[in-house]
Amino acid sequence: MRRINLRKAQAARLNTIRDINRQIVLNYVREREPISRAEIARETQLQRSTVSAIVESLEHEGLVEEIGEGKSTGGRRPTLLRLRSKEAIAIGVSITPTLTTVATSDLAGRVIAQEDFLTNADPDDALKQIIEHARRFKESNPRIEGVGISLPGLVDPDTGTAIYVPYFKWRDLPVAERITSAIGLPVVIDNDANAVALAELWFGRPEVSDARDFIMVLVAEGVGTGIVFDGQVYRGQRGAAGEFGHMIIGTHAPVECSCGNRDCWEAFSSEGAAVARYAKSSRGENEPPRNFKELVDRALEGERHARFALVETALCLGIGISNLVVGFSPEVVVVGGEIARAWEFVEGALTETIEHSVRRGLPSALILPSTLGEKPTLRGALSLVLASKFAAAFAA
Numbered sequence: 001m002r003r004i005n006l007r008k009a010q011a012a013r014l015n016t017i018r019d020i021n022r023q024i025v026l027n028y029v030r031e032r033e034p035i036s037r038a039e040i041a042r043e044t045q046l047q048r049s050t051v052s053a054i055v056e057s058l059e060h061e062g063l064v065e066e067i068g069e070g071k072s073t074g075g076r077r078p079t080l081l082r083l084r085s086k087e088a089i090a091i092g093v094s095i096t097p098t099l100t101t102v103a104t105s106d107l108a109g110r111v112i113a114q115e116d117f118l119t120n121a122d123p124d125d126a127l128k129q130i131i132e133h134a135r136r137f138k139e140s141n142p143r144i145e146g147v148g149i150s151l152p153g154l155v156d157p158d159t160g161t162a163i164y165v166p167y168f169k170w171r172d173l174p175v176a177e178r179i180t181s182a183i184g185l186p187v188v189i190d191n192d193a194n195a196v197a198l199a200e201l202w203f204g205r206p207e208v209s210d211a212r213d214f215i216m217v218l219v220a221e222g223v224g225t226g227i228v229f230d231g232q233v234y235r236g237q238r239g240a241a242g243e244f245g246h247m248i249i250g251t252h253a254p255v256e257c258s259c260g261n262r263d264c265w266e267a268f269s270s271e272g273a274a275v276a277r278y279a280k281s282s283r284g285e286n287e288p289p290r291n292f293k294e295l296v297d298r299a300l301e302g303e304r305h306a307r308f309a310l311v312e313t314a315l316c317l318g319i320g321i322s323n324l325v326v327g328f329s330p331e332v333v334v335v336g337g338e339i340a341r342a343w344e345f346v347e348g349a350l351t352e353t354i355e356h357s358v359r360r361g362l363p364s365a366l367i368l369p370s371t372l373g374e375k376p377t378l379r380g381a382l383s384l385v386l387a388s389k390f391a392a393a394f395a396a
């Protein structure tokens with residue numbers, strides 16, 4: 001049971017129960033759409049009149065819409081509800097070391113419009129570019145409520161500051177403040193792995209989103225982890241938790257870590273590490289792939305060196321995951337990034353390492369590929385805005 005935090009607790013207001021019921025109904029629509037008022041009343045055991053009143057107010061707020069009639073179970077045919085999907089309500093910005101993506105989505109997280117451009121290494125130019133795209137989206141979508149941004153580095157979500165982004169050496173960049181003052185929308189920022197963990201929690205496959213405790217491992221240019229405890233992302237002091245990419249798992253990694261060392265988990269398990277392994281094992285026999293995506297494509301086409309590089313990388317990834325499983329005992333570890341596409345080649349190496357290290361008798365974790373698709377960090381960025389619409393706004 002969670003101890004009440006008196007510094008954060010607010011005395012229960014008269015409308016707390018109504019708020020809770022409202023969130024429950026909204027989440028029923030989100031997870032079970034299309035669903036009727038009667039079904040919601042039956043499942044929640046709320047009175048029909050209460051459900052109808054809540055749905056009316058959700059419709060009024062533009063969160064829920066009617067989509068016609070369902071099958072009759074005897075009487076009148078029930079009207080079905082779903083999340084309102086016509087308009088863009090969130091802007092997501094995914095900043096990666098190579099590419100920046102700015103996109104809009106509806107309430108359910110479906111991407112409506114998307115623009116990609118190369119990430120500018122200069123922080124002022126990078127923000128200027130993002131502001132231009134976001135402003136255009138805002139002007140053509142009057143219902144947009146906020147901007148979520150995922151960054152590959154250390155981020156303080158409370159102040160909206162990028163504390164340190166190693167790839168571009170950005171330090172103490174007031175990202176949220178700059179963008180808010182330029183376009184007048186609230187901005188939420190977070191580290192990429194935390195943002196993806198949030199997306200898994202709200203939009204992931206049921207085995208992940210229904211787990212109270214899980215760890216998301218994001219394999220990209222670096223390796224990041226987002227930890228979900230008791231249904232929320234664990235952030236630590238100033239959002240710095242989850243920097244397991246820099247735990248030491250060996251020496252002489254195939255590439256340098258973003259921190260400059262060659263003994264970090266990231267230096268053994270990142271996309272760059274896999275590409276470097278390919279170059280070494282093929283010894284000029286084949287032109288090395290230009291990037292990890294191409295390496296995965298080649299593995300899927302059956303190329304030997306590509307498959308070898310993936311398996312070797314998965315063995316190292318598995319060592320780090322084993323350490324996390326032993327220490328945290330999560331229900332699930334979900335692995336995201338381009339590597340999820342190559343699951344058939346990496347699954348064996350991953351589970352083998354993990355089973356070997358997790359002591360007999362201790363519970364192991366389910367290891368699953370992410371289902372967030374090609375751009376998990378974009379889904380993460382959008383979730384930073386969307387999750388707050390569905391999350392409980394009251395202190396539990």
Ligand SMILES: [Zn+2]
Binds near residue numbers: 258260261264
């Ligand atoms: Zn490192």
